[in-house]
Amino acid sequence: MKKDLKVGTSRIKFYFCRYMMKNMGKRKVTLQDIANAMHLTPSAVSKALNDHPRMSDDTKAAVKKMAKKLNYKPNQLAAALRSGRSKLIGVVVPAVDFSFFSSVIKGIEETVMEAGYRVLLAQSGNSEQKEQEVVETLLDARVDGLIVSIGSDIEDFSHLQRVKEQQIPLILFDRVLKDFGVSTVELDDFKGAYEAVTHLINQGCRRIAHLAGSPHLELYANRIAGYKAALSDAAIAVREDYILNSELLVEDGRNCMEKLLRLPIEERPDALFCASDFSAVGALQILRKNKICVPKEIKIVGFSNENFTLYLEPAISTVDQASIEMGHCAGKLILRQLRQESESFVPQRVVLEPTLIIRNSSKSDTD
Amino acid sequence: MKKDLKVGTSRIKFYFCRYMMKNMGKRKVTLQDIANAMHLTPSAVSKALNDHPRMSDDTKAAVKKMAKKLNYKPNQLAAALRSGRSKLIGVVVPAVDFSFFSSVIKGIEETVMEAGYRVLLAQSGNSEQKEQEVVETLLDARVDGLIVSIGSDIEDFSHLQRVKEQQIPLILFDRVLKDFGVSTVELDDFKGAYEAVTHLINQGCRRIAHLAGSPHLELYANRIAGYKAALSDAAIAVREDYILNSELLVEDGRNCMEKLLRLPIEERPDALFCASDFSAVGALQILRKNKICVPKEIKIVGFSNENFTLYLEPAISTVDQASIEMGHCAGKLILRQLRQESESFVPQRVVLEPTLIIRNSSKSDTD
DNA sequence: GCCAGTTGTTCCAACGATTGAAATAAAAAG
DNA sequence: CTTTTTATTTCAATCGTTGGAACAACTGGC
16 A cells, blocks of 8 residues: 555556456466556455455445455466365255245255255266266365255165265255254155145044055155045045055056046045145046046145146146255355354254145035 | 476375375366476476476376376366456256257256356346346456356347457357347247248148247247248148137146137038147146047147156147257257367357157047 | 577466555544 | 554465476487
């Protein structure tokens, strides 16, 4: 601020020109360039830009002004290398083109972006080997944290164990691991199922079948439990032959429905609670084929609030999974964990509330 | 190889131990560690691992073995900083939770992953400011290349201009810029529309309306052109009042259909070509409400092959946009551009073939 | 046996930022 | 007019890799 003044503007111009020349090529402005232009050292410039407490406010302002003037962009790679913080968050999902996952990713991206973090994306394709692989890749990229939805077929969690051991913040969502000691974001599947089934009971249904997912996945087990609890609470006996397990694809829905229609007519269900909207569509197709009216003869509630449920005839009632919010939560959790020091870390468990969306497929007084 | 030998194994042990100790904490293995363990220099190790031609095969093998033994993972950040190649590809889309975009992203991820690149994701939310912002952010992260689908409301392309000036490989997909001098991946929208409309004509339709998108977006202009060409080629006059422009949302489809139904009965269209599946759904809803049978009275073809078109009653014919393939192409294009030197660069233009998917909504002999 | 050409390896200087310690200048105290 | 304190800035090391120059040790031609 002092000796520099007399050297005057000619010097500044010189450096400024040099910058301009070089930049024509492609070269990026560095701390050094700013330092030269102001007769400071790079470290001073760095400290000024990072609001170091022991830097004078005058210099800070001047440096910031010059940085803007030269259109300086810090090289995140260099900063990452030196500081050990890459400002990258790895996100691993089975497939990005599933509407649920893409919504969660949207939520994550929105949240972490705000805090200056970026999302490094990877797909596991539900394969154990691929999931291990992509987690490794993301670790190699030195992500600061990892948000993972475990693939449904995966039994070996050693890769996640490694992440934990390396003390890299890890958040699991959707499909989580119990007692794994990391923060998780889940949906209250029990409640979602309970409310859906209770709604069907309130509509007068008594013979409610359940197109269920694989019960060894906790998420589906919880939906089954919610289904059973709702029936029990209404003093309706649970019939095991009303619970049909499958992969919950459209085709599975068709198969299950056909199976149910083979029951004696007086035992035929008067309602269906499907653990996925896809299976609900399948069931609906079969009912249509058999000229069985939905909701008059059989009512249907699905799960996930896929966009198409709204467009079907009748529109299908479903349980919304708050997917974007799940992304926001996962993002917030990892940001919090990145902020705090590791020793004070206590794993959080966030359970989101599902929302029952009632549409024509389950209304008793439909027009 | 020489002076170190006399110092002997104690040194190796010392370094090995030091590594072990530190690693307990969290520290990563570096080139230096391998070098120490083998009495080589870090650069020799680096060259061995990168298969430098002047390195002996023996050393390469030995180094690689040791690297595996110590579980060495190169620090990509350091490599990126030094080499100027971050191995990151930035992908910008309006929103990741649109099925089209998420499919393209899936394709991109699959392709670039193979070549050791990773995807840095960002959403523009169709806002000009946000798009400028995220492109900046990705550049700050020093991505090696950028794949962008321009948001639909965006008129100012200075941010993309800047990317070009910085000589960073740029690929545009879906919504592209004409004569911008970068490689693009597009769908042959003209052909898609032409085939869809020709199909309707072949089904015996003569009064075909078009729910069109905003004609100042090239993509929609092409669909309109394809529609008109198909009619002309079949010697059917183009009626401008059969072309209804809108945002193509479900609601727009409803409004447009209602408008069409207000036409005198003898002028009422016998078919609908919709530039989006969403507007097709809206139209279908109105037709259902008015007890007009699809496909008997009015046939419908949509566009995009959204998953729900298959589940509706009747299933809606549509034009598939080859979205995953589009991702693959975009990925391949950027990889090629990253490989070749910039001076030999000639922008490519890939035009993908759409596929007409015929379902019940447009069949004349439906059962 | 001398010069040229390979081959395998080491040396050294980046890449662009960050960070704690040390130095310097200015201000306050004695 | 020293001496101590405080405010500001510089110094120098570091993060882990990379790649060109340098160098030593061989090979072979003449």
